[in-house]
Amino acid sequence: MNPLEMEMGMPGGFHCGSCDRSKDDVFVLPDGSVVCGDCVDLWERDRGKQN
């Protein structure tokens, strides 16, 4: 894709691997996956249930 075409309308930010949204504030999990703040709360809850 032409970089100049990408400049318009493409959100900057990181892609959350869990909710597929682009976020400016993300967390990297120990397995290397990237999730946003909302999804890390779900991850934390799951971890709590497992323990």
Place this chain on the structure above:
Amino acid sequence: MLGEFETVEIAGERLVRVRLFDSRYGVANLHGRRWPFCVFDEVTTEAVALRLSFDLWRDVAPCWMGRVQKRVKLSPVEALMQECGAPMTRDEYIFWNSLGKNTKLAPEEEAGLPPRFQERSNGDSTDEDPT
């Protein structure tokens, strides 16, 4: 700086929090390209491929920031030419930055050029990526 890293502890695990500064005004979307995501993705992929531990990956983060800062020094035109596989030459750089005029640079202007475009007597490149 495009963003920052910090280590946070959540559910007994140490995670890396990555915050991007104001992507709305082009800080993150430099040169029309999603630099942070691309480079970030590259580093993550590399880390997984090398089976680096999480702690080691965190050590990689400062290098990532250094690489981002180095890459964003390219002008939009220069970045586009590099993308097309035709890296900008010294003459082209001076031409673009002089608004299309062929100008002879004064010594102080010469010193202000990026190192890769400065005239060197021995012809050695000083723009090698040390990493």
